[in-house]
Amino acid sequence: MSDLIVVESVSKRYVTSSGPIEALHDVSLSVGAGEFCTLIGPSGCGKSTLLGMLGGLVTADTGRLLVDGRPVNGPDPGRVATVFQDAGLFPWRTALENVEFGLELQGVPRERRRAVATELLGPLGLRDFAEKYPRELSGGLRQRVAIGRALAIDTQIILMDEPFGALDEQTRLLMGEWLLDIWRRTRKTVVFVTHSLHEALALSTRVMVMTARPGRIKRVLELPMPYPRAMESAEMVALRATLWSGIRDESLRAMGER
Amino acid sequence: MTSRCARWASADVRVPALRAAILVLFLLAWEGVARTANPLLYVPPSAVLPAFGRLLALESYPDLVPSLLLTLREILVAYALAIAAGLGCGFALGLNRTIGRAYGPILAALYAVPAVVWYPSLMLFFGLDAASKIAFGFLLGFFPITLAVLAGIRQVSPHMLVVARAFGARPLVIFVKVMVPAMLFTLVGGLRTGLALSVIGVIVGEILGSRSGMGALINHAYGLFRTSDYVALVLVTLVLIVGSDALASLVERRAQRWTD
Numbered sequence: 244m245s246d247l248i249v250v251e252s253v254s255k256r257y258v259t260s261s262g263p264i265e266a267l268h269d270v271s272l273s274v275g276a277g278e279f280c281t282l283i284g285p286s287g288c289g290k291s292t293l294l295g296m297l298g299g300l301v302t303a304d305t306g307r308l309l310v311d312g313r314p315v316n317g318p319d320p321g322r323v324a325t326v327f328q329d330a331g332l333f334p335w336r337t338a339l340e341n342v343e344f345g346l347e348l349q350g351v352p353r354e355r356r357r358a359v360a361t362e363l364l365g366p367l368g369l370r371d372f373a374e375k376y377p378r379e380l381s382g383g384l385r386q387r388v389a390i391g392r393a394l395a396i397d398t399q400i401i402l403m404d405e406p407f408g409a410l411d412e413q414t415r416l417l418m419g420e421w422l423l424d425i426w427r428r429t430r431k432t433v434v435f436v437t438h439s440l441h442e443a444l445a446l447s448t449r450v451m452v453m454t455a456r457p458g459r460i461k462r463v464l465e466l467p468m469p470y471p472r473a474m475e476s477a478e479m480v481a482l483r484a485t486l487w488s489g490i491r492d493e494s495l496r497a498m499g500e501r
Numbered sequence: 502m503t504s505r506c507a508r509w510a511s512a513d514v515r516v517p518a519l520r521a522a523i524l525v526l527f528l529l530a531w532e533g534v535a536r537t538a539n540p541l542l543y544v545p546p547s548a549v550l551p552a553f554g555r556l557l558a559l560e561s562y563p564d565l566v567p568s569l570l571l572t573l574r575e576i577l578v579a580y581a582l583a584i585a586a587g588l589g590c591g592f593a594l595g596l597n598r599t600i601g602r603a604y605g606p607i608l609a610a611l612y613a614v615p616a617v618v619w620y621p622s623l624m625l626f627f628g629l630d631a632a633s634k635i636a637f638g639f640l641l642g643f644f645p646i647t648l649a650v651l652a653g654i655r656q657v658s659p660h661m662l663v664v665a666r667a668f669g670a671r672p673l674v675i676f677v678k679v680m681v682p683a684m685l686f687t688l689v690g691g692l693r694t695g696l697a698l699s700v701i702g703v704i705v706g707e708i709l710g711s712r713s714g715m716g717a718l719i720n721h722a723y724g725l726f727r728t729s730d731y732v733a734l735v736l737v738t739l740v741l742i743v744g745s746d747a748l749a750s751l752v753e754r755r756a757q758r759w760t761d
Contacts, residue, residue, distance in 0.1 A: 298667055300663060300667055321669075327660070334683075349669070
């Protein structure tokens, strides 16, 4: 399988008031087309920085990033869409108008983009909320609108930076199932950042564990099991233990650094 | 549903009724006090009403209409200049860190000075005619608009700008589709305050020294102890001010409904 996303020895250092911080150190990875690839690791390990680089929002100090064979050079809404932890909806736009945003920027005519967005609302479970403003929607619904906004521009790749991180656990579980359903229907390539072991194991085809700062890829877990996964099965429980043992040390290190 | 409708209706009636009540109470008190005092200095509403009629019939001041139009024109020009300069300065200071840091404190210092101290020098520079009134109306309207732009820019969430950038928005598109709508409510509030202050600037300017315009008429009536004419002129000016503010508040409410 040819790799859609290639990251080659990428490093990033931030300069803060308390001195330089090395966010990423020599990270290399690749993601194939159609994968659901999850980055997991302790707080501050540079997961979001890495995702920001893939989205063209953050520049790498060294190394290079390729998407579909071409170097990443700024945001490219033709190939990559991003969903953020904070939905970041525009409060003066209705749910439908928020979903249309990317299409509007691309100059898609009003009628056409309205049709595309309206069609998306069904599977997003937002049909009854088209004319609602973000302040009238719950956190889960808002995040669905944000995902709709990303799906609307129909890119091959969707980057998700802890999209359910701000939701309560029950909503989170439901949103995970829902996302899985959307992903299996659209077959997009997803790079997903999370803190949740459950999310990583239930959703991903591959999980990459990152180390504490400076972030590196510590280990990679392939998850070829079919969906929906029985999370209580002996196999998944064992995998969870493996994954946690990999993350635990890094989390301890990250906490000790504080 | 019906009880809610009923409550709405009763509020619709109650508010104007209360408003009318205070007005009537005020007029009655005014009438009562004025009748007992020196009629040269204190005019009761019952004497203002005929004076108001004479004013509107163009008997007491035949040049009422040109005066009113002149004042209106001065206000419009002053306000237009205040908007142009206020938006220009506000965005220059708010969007460019270096310019903001260099000139922001100067602006704040100037704003702290009571604007009326500038008026004598404005009359020296611009003369007794319209230009000095426009300059003063401009000066008063300029600051709230500039400050509203600065406050509005600070309100725009950086995250929204990142989102727009991620979807491929270029700076101009970000400005039009994200920044302006995000700050619209604050901006419109500043524009409303700016209008009110431009109006005040022009009228105060006219009263402090002029040969024409509503302020000049007010000065004339007041100087000749034509107190009832004076009050009638003030009422006409009041209608002008309240009218412009009502218009601005209408625009503001629309903006509020649009923004969060």
